[in-house]
Amino acid sequence: MQFWIIQTLNSIAFGGLLFLLSSGFSLAFGLMRIPNLAHGGFFMLGAYLGATVTYYGGNFWIAMLAAGLGVGLVGIVFERLILRRLAGNVQGQVLVTLGVSFIIADLCLLIWTGDPWTLPAPSELRPPIRLAGFAFPTFRLVVFVIALITAVALYFLMDRTRLGAMIRAGVDDMEMARGVGIPVSLLFTVVFCLGAVLAGIGGTLGAPSLNAYPGLDADMLPLALIVVILGGAGSLLGAFVGSFVVGFLYNFGIALFPDLAYFILFLPMVLVLVLMPQGLFGRIPS
Secondary structure (H helix, E strand, O other): OHHHHHHHHHHHHHHHHHHHHHHHHHHHHHHHOOOOOOHHHHHHHHHHHHHHHHHOOOOHHHHHHHHHHHHHHHHHHHHHHOHHHHOOOHHHHHHHHHHHHHHHHHHHHHHHOOOOEOOOOOHHHOOOEEEOOEEEOHHHHHHHHHHHHHHHHHHHHHHOOHHHHHHHHHHHOHHHHHHOOOOHHHHHHHHHHHHHHHHHHHHHHHHHHHOEOOOHHHHHHHHHHHHHHHHOOOOHHHHHHHHHHHHHHHHHHHHHOHHHHHHHHHHHHHHHHHHOOOOOOOOOOO
């Protein structure tokens, strides 16, 4: 019984971390039609930046914010200087974002070398929670709570604010939105920056359990792709549900069927692509 409870809690915590990663990818892909393959690199960069700030004596939470802002700044420069010139060119966007992911990986290897960087959890969250005779890391549950708060905040931002309404108007009809004075280009930069900030924050929050190491981007990006395909591009609800589905499949697949973990992980994605190409909560193209 203890095994099932701990694996369930691990799956919930990992699902929360996946949401912080995949929500930004889903926003950029669903709203701006940009398949940002550098998003895993943003996550890894956030992990390295957070580990570096704490290495030099910074508080964990300040490191998390610094990593989010740092990666967000990289996202702004990337979107304004490169991706904007490739609007509507999906093939070009795929190749450029893939190339940038390689550049980020090489720069991280140059700056932080090939040794893993560890990032301890905040001291106040290190004592585990003890329930019914077993202990579970408190920090992992806090990651889930942060992901839940982020999901609610994104929902209100996109569905209940004037800013969200302008972003949706720009997505539905860009020329009409520009005609009524909506700064579509600026709003798209804000959306891309927000996705990068979430990836940077997710990288720092994931570092205490995953570490920052070369190849972290390649390990996490496929999981984000599966989440977006399962949930549907541009759907925050889909990203939220898909993150926890993948979290459960990943943890229980590795624990129960380690030789079939990738089969268990990718099979639902294949089924969804065949039966519901738009994803569980994605919009059917008109």
